[in-house]
Structures are given as structure tokens and as C-alpha cells.
Amino acid sequence: MSFQSPHKKVTLIMGSPRKNSNTHLLLSEAARALTEQGIATRFFFPDDSHITDCQGCHGCKQESNTRCVIQDDMTALYPLMESSEGMIIAAPVYFGYVPAMTKAWLDRLVPYIGADLRPExxxxxxxxxxxxxxxxxxxxxxxxxxxxxxxxxxxxxxTRDFLIAPDCEMGVKPPVTERPDLMHRAYALGRDLLGDF
Ligand SMILES: Cc1cc2nc3c(=O)[nH]c(=O)nc-3n(C[C@H](O)[C@H](O)[C@H](O)COP(=O)(O)O)c2cc1C
Structure with missing residues (x-):
């Protein structure tokens, strides 16, 4: 998994299991703003990927190894994220938090947190x-x-920006594509991601 483009790169984590859902539509709108600036985007779908739950083994904290020792789809995602100029994480609220597959992705970021909690x-x-x-x-x-x-x-x-899109229920309520306020916010979020970085 790698970027083919010499241009700036942004990794997009689509943390909803539903394709073409409201979460996906808003993330795609943010991606559109990036593409229009010549920035390469790469979607990663945790639900389509094999992300083993963090085992808390602290293998990534060994002096000889700063990487997660589990070999699965995160193995390719780590270098992709590290070679990105920016990232956007999108997820629906499931029972008051992010869905399990998004939480599994979060837990596997522990190699980037030092034993003393220093960001790495x-x-x-x-x-x-x-x-x-x-x-x-x-x-x-x-x-x-x-x-x-x-x-x-x-x-x-x-953290640069966040958008909470309320009143979303695909198939029951109007899709976000019929809500210009949300689409504009998502576009602006993508457009401004790299800003002064
Ligand atoms: C298992 C499950 C749990 C949910 N829990 C909540 C919740 O706690 N609060 C809420 O406002 N919406 C909840 N929802 C609704 C979703 O957050 C909402 O419809 C969201 O837009 C779905 O994202 P999608 O467009 O990617 O499918 C839940 C939906 C599902 C399937």
C-alpha cells in the first residue's frame, strides 16, 4: 500500500462499515476538496481490513522494536500514515462512541505513544x-x-478541525447530499486540512 503520486498525500480512514453512507459521503466531499488542490488521497476501510485487536503485549515498547509486532493490515497502514502530510478520520456514533472497527484502529496506534506517554x-x-x-x-x-x-x-x-453531523440516518432521513450546510463544512474541512503545515 503506497502512494504513487509525488504530490502531498492524505490518508482517509473511513470508520463506518457502510459504503456510500452519510459518513462516507462527507468524507468523500472532504477528499474532493483535497483532490482539487492536487493532493493525493488514499482511503482505508477498517471494516474491509484485518485489524487484530491490540494484545497489550508491549512488543512495540521493546528497545529493539518500535513497531507493532502483529502482522496484519495495519502493517501496511503504518507507513502509509507516516508518509502522509495529513489525515482525516470519519466515523459514525455507535452507542455513544465510535464503532468497534474504528476503536480497533485507535488501539493499534499505541506504538506511537511512548512508555512515558510521550507522543512518538x-x-x-x-x-x-x-x-x-x-x-x-x-x-x-x-x-x-x-x-x-x-x-x-x-x-x-x-487535531485541526472536526465536524459532528447530527440527524443522520441513511434511508430514513434525507442524505447529507441534500444538506448543503454539512456538505460545505465537509468540503471546508478537507480544503483547510493542510493549511500552514
Ligand atoms: C449499532 C448502531 C449504533 C448507533 N448508535 C447511535 C448512538 O448512540 N447515537 C446516535 O445518535 N446514533 C447512533 N446510531 C446511528 C448512526 O450513528 C447514524 O445513522 C450514522 O449516520 C450512521 O453512519 P453511516 O452513514 O456511516 O451508516 C447508531 C447506529 C448503529 C447501526
């Missing part, structure tokens, strides 16, 4: 977040979603 992601890298939820109140889950974002930032990734 190898380069300055901005990250923005897109969340979707059914509940109309965008503030309801914000504290837990901030906790998720803070966990990602423990690695050294720098």
Missing part, C-alpha cells in the same frame, strides 16, 4: 475528524468524541 508519531501531521449521528443534538456526544480525538492526538497527530 514521526512527523508533524494534522488530523481532522468527521462524525455522523442520528440524534439531532450535535452537542450530546461531543464530550466522548472529544475524548476519541484526544486519544488520537496522544500520538502526536495534531
Amino acid at each position: 508519531f514521526p512527523r508533524p501531521c494534522p488530523v481532522s475528524f468527521i462524525f455522523t449521528q442520528n440524534v439531532p443534538d450535535p452537542a450530546l456526544f461531543e464530550p466522548v468524541l472529544r475524548s476519541f480525538m484526544d486519544s488520537v492526538a496522544m500520538t502526536g497527530l495534531v
Whole structure:
């Protein structure tokens, strides 16, 4: 898994299991803004990937090894993330948090956190977040979603922006493509990701 482009690169983590869902649509809109700037994007779908749960083995904390010792689809994702100028993480709210496959991805970021909790992601890298939820109140889950974002930032990734899209239920409520406010926010989130970095 690698970028073919000499241009700037952004990795997009699509943390919903549903393709062409509201989460995917908003992430694609952010990707469109990046593409329009000549930035290469690469989607990663945790639900289509084999991500073993972190075993807490601390293999990545051995002096001889700063990498996760588990060989699965994260093995190729680590260098992809490390070679990116930016990242966008998108996920729906499932029972008040991110879905299990997104949490599995988060847990496997532990190689980027030192034993003393020092951030060890190898380069300055901005990250923005897109969340979707059914509940109309965008503030309801914000504290837990901030906790998720803070966990990602423990690695050294720098939180740039986030969008919480409320009132989303594909097939029941209008899709986000019929909600220009959300589409514009997603586009702006992608457009501004790399900003001054
Ligand atoms: C298992 C499951 C749990 C969910 N839990 C919540 C929840 O706690 N709060 C909420 O507002 N929406 C919840 N939803 C609704 C989704 O967050 C919402 O429909 C979201 O837009 C789905 O993302 P998608 O467009 O990628 O399918 C849940 C949906 C599922 C399938």
C-alpha cells in the first residue's frame, strides 16, 4: 500500500462499515476538496481490513522494536500514515462512541505513544475528524468524541478541525447530499486540512 503520486498525500480512514453512507459521503466531499488542490488521497476501510485487536503485549515498547509486532493490515497502514502530510478520520456514533472497527484502529496506534506517554508519531501531521449521528443534538456526544480525538492526538497527530453531523440516518432521513450546510463544512474541512503545515 503506497502512494504513487509525488504530490502531498492524505490518508482517509473511513470508520463506518457502510459504503456510500452519510459518513462516507462527507468524507468523500472532504477528499474532493483535497483532490482539487492536487493532493493525493488514499482511503482505508477498517471494516474491509484485518485489524487484530491490540494484545497489550508491549512488543512495540521493546528497545529493539518500535513497531507493532502483529502482522496484519495495519502493517501496511503504518507507513502509509507516516508518509502522509495529513489525515482525516470519519466515523459514525455507535452507542455513544465510535464503532468497534474504528476503536480497533485507535488501539493499534499505541506504538506511537511512548512508555512515558510521550507522543512518538514521526512527523508533524494534522488530523481532522468527521462524525455522523442520528440524534439531532450535535452537542450530546461531543464530550466522548472529544475524548476519541484526544486519544488520537496522544500520538502526536495534531487535531485541526472536526465536524459532528447530527440527524443522520441513511434511508430514513434525507442524505447529507441534500444538506448543503454539512456538505460545505465537509468540503471546508478537507480544503483547510493542510493549511500552514
Ligand atoms: C449499532 C448502531 C449504533 C448507533 N448508535 C447511535 C448512538 O448512540 N447515537 C446516535 O445518535 N446514533 C447512533 N446510531 C446511528 C448512526 O450513528 C447514524 O445513522 C450514522 O449516520 C450512521 O453512519 P453511516 O452513514 O456511516 O451508516 C447508531 C447506529 C448503529 C447501526
